[in-house]
Every structure is written in C-alpha cells, then in structure tokens.
Amino acid sequence: MKDLRLAGLNSERSTIEVNGVTIGGKEIILIGGPCAVESSIQMSQAAETVKRAGGKILRGGVFKPRTSPYSFQGLGQEGLNYLVQAAKEQGLLCVTEVTDAPSLDLVVDKVDIIQIGARNMQNFELLKLAGKINKPIILKRGLSATIEEWLLAAEYILAAGNPHVILCERGIRTFEPSTRNTLDLSAVVVAKELSHLPVIVDPSHAAGRRDLISSLSKAALAAGADGLLIEMHPNPIEAVSDGPQSLYPEEFVQLARELGVVAESVKRVFLGGEGNLESLRTSINDIDQSIIELLAARMQLVNKLSSQKRLDRVKDASREKEIIQRLVNLATDLQLPSELVKRIYSLIFEFGVQSQIKSRLAQEKKLDLSFYPTGSK
Numbered sequence: 212m213k214d215l216r217l218a219g220l221n222s223e224r225s226t227i228e229v230n231g232v233t234i235g236g237k238e239i240i241l242i243g244g245p246c247a248v249e250s251s252i253q254m255s256q257a258a259e260t261v262k263r264a265g266g267k268i269l270r271g272g273v274f275k276p277r278t279s280p281y282s283f284q285g286l287g288q289e290g291l292n293y294l295v296q297a298a299k300e301q302g303l304l305c306v307t308e309v310t311d312a313p314s315l316d317l318v319v320d321k322v323d324i325i326q327i328g329a330r331n332m333q334n335f336e337l338l339k340l341a342g343k344i345n346k347p348i349i350l351k352r353g354l355s356a357t358i359e360e361w362l363l364a365a366e367y368i369l370a371a372g373n374p375h376v377i378l379c380e381r382g383i384r385t386f387e388p389s390t391r392n393t394l395d396l397s398a399v400v401v402a403k404e405l406s407h408l409p410v411i412v413d414p415s416h417a418a419g420r421r422d423l424i425s426s427l428s429k430a431a432l433a434a435g436a437d438g439l440l441i442e443m444h445p446n447p448i449e450a451v452s453d454g455p456q457s458l459y460p461e462e463f464v465q466l467a468r469e470l471g472v473v474a475e476s477v478k479r480v481f482l483g484g485e486g487n488l489e490s491l492r493t494s495i496n497d498i499d500q501s502i503i504e505l506l507a508a509r510m511q512l513v514n515k516l517s518s519q520k521r522l523d524r525v526k527d528a529s530r531e532k533e534i535i536q537r538l539v540n541l542a543t544d545l546q547l548p549s550e551l552v553k554r555i556y557s558l559i560f561e562f563g564v565q566s567q568i569k570s571r572l573a574q575e576k577k578l579d580l581s582f583y584p585t586g587s588k
Contacts, residue, residue, distance in 0.1 A: 225407045227347050227375050229323050232267045232304055234347070234377055235409030239474045239481040240438035242306065242411070242494075243463055244270035245445075246453035248290035249522055254297035256445040260460040262301040262469035265483040268324065269305045270440060274314045275452060276330050282452070288317065295321050306349060312340055329353050329381055329416075332364050343370020348438070351379045351413070354392070358401050360450060378402050378410045379432075379440060384419025391419020391456065394427055396434040403435055405497055411438035415456045417421040421447070423468050432473045434480075472501060506559075513563040514570050526564050531556075 226235040236241050243261040248254055248271040273290035275282070286293070291307065298305035306324035309315040310331060318325065324347045331337055332353035341348045348368055352361045367374050380399055394417035402410050412434075414427035416449050428439050444450045444457040457487025458466065467483060474481040483497075535556050539549040 215281065221275075221567050223407060224403075225374070225409065226408060227377060229304055229347055234411070235437045235477075239432060239436075239470065239479050240268065240411070240440060241266040241467060241481070242270050242440045243269040243443045245272075245450065245457065246415075247272045247275055247451055248286055248294050248307075249451055251293045251296065253445055254293045255300060256460070257443060258297040258301040258303055260443060260445070261303060261464055264464045265481065266467070267304060269294065269303045270326075270442075271297075271300070271305070271307060272452070273307050273318070274310050276308075276310050276328060285487055291318060291321060296321075309337070309341075311337060315344075317341055319346060324349060324377075326379075327351065328457070332356055335367055338364060338367035339371050342368040342373045342565070344373060345375075346373075347375040347377060348373060349377045349379050349411070351381050352395075352398065353385065354384045356383070358398050361398075362402065364404055364477045365406070377409050377437075378406070378408050379413055380410065380417075380436075381413035381440075390417065390423065394418070394431075396430060399431065399436050401432045401465075409437040410435070411440055412436040413440040415440070415442035415453070415458075419456045421458050421462065424456070425462075425469070428466060428470070429473045432470065432479070433477060435477070439470075461525070461561055468497060471497065475501070510563065510566065516567065531560050572574055 224235060226233050228234075232240060232278050241261075241264065243264065243266045244257045245253065254269075254271060257271070261269050271290070271294040273285050273287055273294060275285040294307060302381075304323040306326055307318055307322050308326040308328045309318060310328070311334075315325070315337070325341065325344075326349040327337060327341060328336070329351045330349060330353075333356070337349075350361075350365050350368065352358075353364075361378065365378060368376050380392045380395060380402070382390075385393040387393055394412070394414060396412075399410050399412060407533075412428075412431035414424050414431060418424055418427055423442060428441065431439060441463065442453055442457040443460065443463040444454065445460060447454040447457040447459060450457055467481075470481040471483050492553070535553060538552050538556060542549050544551045
C-alpha cells in the first residue's frame with residue numbers, strides 16, 4: 212500500500228478521546244441504540260438501556276440512506292433533537308450518520324461523533340469535508356470494499372487535516388445468503404497491522420439476525436476490536452428500520468455482562484453496567500466467579516509443581532518476591548492498590564506452599580508403601 216502515508220505503517224497506535232471517553236485504549240467501548248431515531252420516548256428508553264449496560268455512546272440514525280427510495284429515510288432535524296436530548300439525559304456521547312454536505316453542516320455542532328456509512332465510504336467530497344472539521348469520524352467499510360480501499364478512504368479524511376478517524380468493520384457482501392453480510396474479522400487484524408487507527412466492529416449489519424450478535428461481538432473482541440457498534444431497540448418488532456437485527460434491551464444488557472470476560476482474555480477491560488444497583492451486583496458476581504475459577508486453576512498448577520520439587524525446597528522466597536513485584540507493577544498501571552495485591556498474594560503463596568508440602572508428603576508416603584507392601588517385613 213504505497214499510498215498510505217497518514218494512516219501509517221510503523222506508527223504508534225492512536226487513541227481518540229471524546230469528552231472523557233477514550234477509543235483505542237485499554238477499555239472496550241460499547242456503542243448502542245436503534246438504527247433509526249423514531250421518537251423522543253424511543254430514544255429516552257434506548258439511552259437508559261445503553262447507560263445501564265455500561266455503554267458510553269448512544270447511536271441513532273436521523274438521515275437514512277436506504278436501498279429502496281420508498282423506505283423510511285429518517286426524521287432529520289427532529290430526530291437529531293431527540294438523539295441529542297436522550298444522550299444528554301443519561302450523560303452519554305452520541306453519534307449519527309451524515310450523507311452529504313447539508314447533513315454534515317446540520318449535525319456537526321450538535322453530536323460528539325460523526326459516522327460515514329458503508330454506502331458513502333468512497334464519497335470523496337464528503338470525506339474531504341469530514342477532514343476539515345474537528346470531530347471524530349467513524350468510517351464504515353464499504354459493502355464490497357477491499358481493506359486497501361477502506362484505508363485509502365480514511366486517508367482522505369486524514370490528509371484533509373482531521374486525525375480523529377475510527378475504522379468500523381460492518382461486514383462485506385459475499386455469496387453467502389445465510390447472513391445479511393459476512394463479518395470479516397480478519398479485516399480487524401489486518402487494519403490494525405497496516406494502520407495506527409482504532410478499529411471497531413458493527414456485528415448487527417454483518418449478521419442481519421439478532422441471534423448471532425452475541426457470538427459475533429465476542430469474536431470481534433477476541434480479534435482485537437477496540438469497541439462495538441450494536442443496534443438495540445426498545446421494541447424491535449415495531450422498529451421502522453432493521454428490527455430483525457436489533458437486540459431487545461435485556462439482550463443488550465446481558466451481552467454487556469458477558470463482554471468483560473472476553474475483554475479480560477485479551478488483556479483489555481470492559482467496565483460493564485454502571486446503571487442501577489442490581490446491574491452492579493450482577494457484574495461483581497460475574498467477576499467473583501471468574502476470580503474463583505482462575506484461583507482454582509492456579510492451585511491445580513501449584514500442586515503439579517510439587518512433584519518436581521524437593522520437600523526442603525518447596526518454598527522459593529526469591530521467586531515469590533519476583534512475582535509480587537511484577538504484580539505490584541501491574542497493579543500500579545491498573546490503578547489498583549499495591550498493598551491489596553501484596554496481602555492477597557502473600558496468602559495465596561502461603562496456602563500454595565502448605566498445599567505443595569501436603570501433596571509432596573502424600574507422594575512420598577505412597578512411594579514408601581510401594582517399596583514395603585502390606586504384610587512385608
């Protein structure tokens with residue numbers, strides 16, 4: 212890709228900070244809301260659900276470029292007001308799609324993030340205009356675009372002066388009819404290798420079916436996505452746009468509860484629900500279960516070590532000191548009190564040593580019995 216200059220090979224990864232929300236950092240960012248803004252009540256309910264799930268950004272389309280000219284085209288200015296007000300009520304950021312210069316002018320001073328959709332990925336004049344504003348741009352991959360074409364489209368925005376570009380993989384058109392599009396998760400990996408830009412994934416438009424959203428979302432995080440853009444509607448059956456691929460509110464909240472474990476497995480974090488007491492307790496319960504399961508797995512490995520140690524060398528003070536120092540450094544990076552880590556791991560090491568001694572003594576006793584069978588002299 213010789214023409215890639217600003218999206219850049221061999222560059223440090225970019226993070227995009229918007230009013231306290233950082234995209235491209237350690238935290239996974241969840242964006243949710245309906246495909247199309249329909250009413251103030253609908254958007255208020257959607258914003259409440261996004262907040263409850265731990266999402267940071269409310270999405271909603273006010274200009275809808277549709278395949279059919281007879282489909283719902285969006286509420287325009289009225290819908291924009293509903294979107295902005297709902298986000299403000301819940302302390303969320305908001306994002307909406309623009310389709311041309313007039314729509315960009317209308318929303319630029321009212322929303323936090325602007326989306327350029329798949330159908331406009333190579334609308335070069337729009338890309339140049341987006342490059343002249345100081346707002347983050349979510350650039351969706353075109354329906355049939357190669358990764359190179361996608362990144363070069365981003366170059367138009369970057370070259371025009373706006374460095375705040377977020378790439379969004381949303382599925383590409385293939386011969387496979389069982390899903391609306393085919394989610395190309397390899398594109399997440401490749402785009403992050405070829406570019407320093409954050410990459411998020413829209414599993415809703417890729418699947419076209421709500422039953423696949425959860426699995427595709429988790430797979431996206433495992434592939435390295437920096438965030439998720441998910442369609443959720445207070446009542447998908449009545450949605451004027453993309454109802455079959457929109458999650459119900461409780462499905463959205465439940466998915467959010469499950470994302471933390473996946474994020475942790477790839478050394479990222481998802482903070483989960485920040486809404487009511489119940490959602491917080493549920494998140495804590497999930498984390499506690501993960502801690503216990505991991506602690507049990509650690510103790511099993513510790514016991515296996517006992518067979519490879521002499522009884523008088525079970526306790527290795529230098530290794531304990533090395534491990535605790537490494538974990539204290541990690542805790543500091545994560546803003547976790549170092550004293551808490553020291554206390555916890557001192558207990559873990561003590562129980563580990565005692566467990567290894569018991570295991571070693573049991574092994575030696577078993578070995579002695581094998582030399583002196585019952586009844587022998």
